[in-house]
Amino acid sequence: MTETQTLSLAEIEEISLKALMVAGASEENAKPLAVATAATEADGVASHGLAYIPIYCEHVQCGKVDGQASPVLSQPRPGVITVDAATGFAHAAIDMGFQKLIEASEAQGIAALAINNSYNCGVLGYHTYRLAQAGMVGLGFTNAPASIAPSGGAKPVVGTNPFSLAVPGSDGEPALLIDQSASTIAKSEVMKHAREGKPIPEGWALDVDGNPTTDPNVGLKGSMAPSGGYKGVGVALLTEVMAAALAGATLGIHASPFSGTAGGPPKTGQFFMAIDPGATSGGYFAERIQDLVGAIRAQDGAHIPGDGRTAKRKVNREAGVAVNVATLDKINAIIAAG
């Protein structure tokens, strides 16, 4: 069994902030990421919580991300905010853009935030969640280094490229939160199997010629299987068009890896849209969402996307999170070295 220690969200945020700042990030850059790390742990997405802090620190130190970056915001049209993340953390750039995005969507009914020169934004649904908290339907896209091949091809052209939709609910939590990648399974799962020397199930990844494989190392050299075949490629392309092309960010085919220390900043992008349901639905939005969610909840065992994270969040906000002691030791060692 993994040894764990229970930390409050404030404690998780505090050690994340300290470690990031010791690694060389300014408070402006470290703080939004520390807040997101605590929220991600609260949501039960441990893979993208504290476990990522040592990687973020390493990426500041090797220059994959500029810990002192000053993002630059523009508003070229009333409904469009752009942020040049200046190769800093995505979180600081998103934080800077969201305030203006929400204001613009209130005024215009719909607005977009396009971010380039950015980095891995962690859990995409963390960001769209915040738009739902502001009463907006939030739709987000983030691109990644290419790992999915086009239909009929074998060479990766798009990343596992998730999209996320957050729908405001009536109790301060989203009624629905979709956060899904375009691949059958997260690439990190294939990497984990490779580290552990375990075979992967067929259908997760393909070899360099596009054939199924159960060897994770062969899959990592080949491509990730798109969810639902060519329709998964379609979803990945949608995200690539939004987060890379529309944001003027680096395409997945040209981006440096998110993992490891080589290649410099990935300079990938994010694209968010915030839509004010009060402007578009003639006042019917809340009723429709309640009906839709109710029809799912009425079925035993049926799953509402986001319910799992919401349930964990409600408990963990009060009770704190049992975190991996080995991860804590790594973070404390970073802090102690500062």
Add this chain to the structure above:
Amino acid sequence: MTETQTLSLAEIEEISLKALMVAGASEENAKPLAVATAATEADGVASHGLAYIPIYCEHVQCGKVDGQASPVLSQPRPGVITVDAATGFAHAAIDMGFQKLIEASEAQGIAALAINNSYNCGVLGYHTYRLAQAGMVGLGFTNAPASIAPSGGAKPVVGTNPFSLAVPGSDGEPALLIDQSASTIAKSEVMKHAREGKPIPEGWALDVDGNPTTDPNVGLKGSMAPSGGYKGVGVALLTEVMAAALAGATLGIHASPFSGTAGGPPKTGQFFMAIDPGATSGGYFAERIQDLVGAIRAQDGAHIPGDGRTAKRKVNREAGVAVNVATLDKINAIIAAG
């Protein structure tokens, strides 16, 4: 072999218009649908071209669609256009909204068009295509009567709910046009197998308990299989939130069928977003799209979504389309009865 006769696009439009008007549609309502029918035939999507005209005519006559409807447009915020389709054809409502949508997206950088009290909009990609022709990235959603069950459930809660993305290209045609439903296969294919008494492949549909079936009639009473499992449900929910909830239209769980004559108007919805790449991308959009499409085109046999329709369109605009004589006979009989 099916007997065919080659018609020019102008001829296809003309007989479509005549038949719809004989059935009781006003010219304002019939014209946009006749134009779309010719364009759909040009694109090679025969299932939604002339073959649909007798169904449209029947739906005007039985009151599933109001052939004399007067859609009502509003612009509640600078970036939001809404159209109440007044239970008329979706095409007339979309036509009315698109001019304002394009103007608003030019001014605001991004704008949305929400349509309720609507009907089946035919090929969704026909509409987003027109946004790309205007230089905008077009993203569209349209909902349908429920036929996909939630993950873990068995009772349908969302339709096969397609989304479509059209990306402007450099030669007057879209660089990329995605138009895909959230199910593994179109429901019309299962209906076709049922009519022909043929079994369906496993993975297309599920019985009322959510188990795989190869009997199309059992599948039609049960549910359509979502593409890629729960991720297909996620895409269908995205479309339902946009086209039904955000548009204040009727949810798929409450909508009357698109096929047959029972149940009155479905009153479903459409939601379109138009984004001006010049506003969001800092001038990099065309270059990024060229690179992305180039990386796909460089692989032998790799498929670019929309390429098939574009190739057919280029040929058929000049050469006309070989249409099914049996379909033509039906349409001519409708016209002769007028």
